[in-house]
Amino acid sequence: MSDTADADGLTVGQASARLGVTVRALHHWDEIGLARPSLRTGGGYRLYTAADLERLHRIVVYRELGLGLDRIRAVLDDSTTDVPGALRAQRTQVAERIDRLQQLSAGLDRMIDAHERGLLLTVEQQTAIFGPQWDPDGPAQARKRYGDTTQWQQYAERSASRGPEEWQGIADTVAGFERALGDAMDAGLAPGSPEANQLVERHREVFASYFPLTRQMQVCLGRMYEADPGFAAHYDGIRPGLATWFRRIVDASARAHGIDPDTAAWQ
Incomplete structure (x- = not known):
């Protein structure tokens, strides 16, 4: 497949380069239904739309914050999810991890x-x-x-x-x-x-x-x-x-x- 895209979307390779994630990760998110490309080319290749890229961007942000993929799915798709609460819980975990790392550093x-x-x-x-x-x-x-x-x-x-x-x-x-x-x-x-x-x-x-x-x-x-x-x-x-x-x-x-x-x- 040529790494080109129709005007309406980006190929997997282009989206990977744009977002700084691996093609393998994008394929995995597609397979589990977390982030699927919405369009297809005339040859049947799937393309990511602007809305798809926005969702991928949010996934990347939340993943960098340490949220697991299931938690990210809930944040993005479940309207009942308390997003600030989820982020606060993650912040607590990060603070605890920082404390453990500081103790490890002192021990070293x-x-x-x-x-x-x-x-x-x-x-x-x-x-x-x-x-x-x-x-x-x-x-x-x-x-x-x-x-x-x-x-x-x-x-x-x-x-x-x-x-x-x-x-x-x-x-x-x-x-x-x-x-x-x-x-x-x-x-x-x-x-x-x-x-x-x-x-x-x-x-x-x-x-x-x-x-x-x-x-x-x-x-x-x-x-x-x-x-x-x-x-x-x-x-x-x-x-x-x-x-x-x-x-x-x-x-x-x-x-x-x-x-x-x-x-x-x-x-």
């Missing part, structure tokens, strides 16, 4: 910040929660070192949803666990004992606030606590020798689960 901003910063807390909040010995540059250093790992991504995803109260709860839980470690070492618990193994399991549960910790990863972490001067100073500040004792109970628990601590990998 927090997620981006968490991936880039780690902790979404001010320096003052970090000091109040984690204590005066806390290094506010620690998260940035951790991101530089671990930012391309799955564990950093998991940590960031958890961090994005946490505020000061949640972090305070985590800090309190960690402090309670560290006190329990010190008390257990003072009590002379032997590595591999049921009580020591329970502490190892508790450590994995506590640490899961940051990211899931496998037993092999826990072995690597225990050895880092002992070897890294900063971590060793922290644990030995709780009890002299605690960093080494903790590494020993983790190693003993790992062996009980068939893991050789000397070959454990971060996986």
